[in-house]
Amino acid sequence: PYLLKLIKKGYKVAICEQLSEPNGKELVKRDVIRICTAGTVIEDALIDEKVNNFIASVCLIGKEYAISWVDITTGEFFVQTFGGENAFTEFLDAVVRVSPVEVITNSVLFEQSKEIPLVKNKVLPTFCLYTDSNFNFISAEKTLKEQFNVLNLNAFNLEENKIAISAA
Secondary structure, eight states, rough: HHHHHHTTTOOOOEEEEEEOOSSSSSOOOOEEEEOOTTTTOOGGGGGGTSSSOOOOEEEEEEEEEEEEEEEEETEEEEEEESSSSHHHHHHHHHHHHHHHHEEOOOHHHHHHHTOOOHHHSSSSSSSEOOOOGGSSSSHHHHHHHHHHHHOOSSTTTTTTTTTHHHHH
């Protein structure tokens, strides 16, 4: 119950385990075995099984926006990109439609997100800053290929779509 309360308040929770037996002479060794966030919870008791529990990755590169979202309990995975005159509005509409429980983003969009009324008014969760290097196209492409155990991303219709790959 405490884990659920903390996650609902937007906290990231580190779960630690004891690694050594107490001997009365030195401190017991412990280590973090898992970090729980709203988008990474997998326990049935902590999520509503009637709705998706999406974690979204969003980024802004140049004038293009992208959103990638996944439900780790079902394996559903999607990517969408936005460019042109109405890119920002279309991007926000998509984020609202997806209704993620957690949003991670690159530094450029993180700064911009602080002024988005939907975030300020808690319609969308606060965007969490994630390491910019993870949004780097080369790094992101390599990670996706490793994750899906493929030589290229053609089957996902992502080939050469740099912003989509960066968000994914």
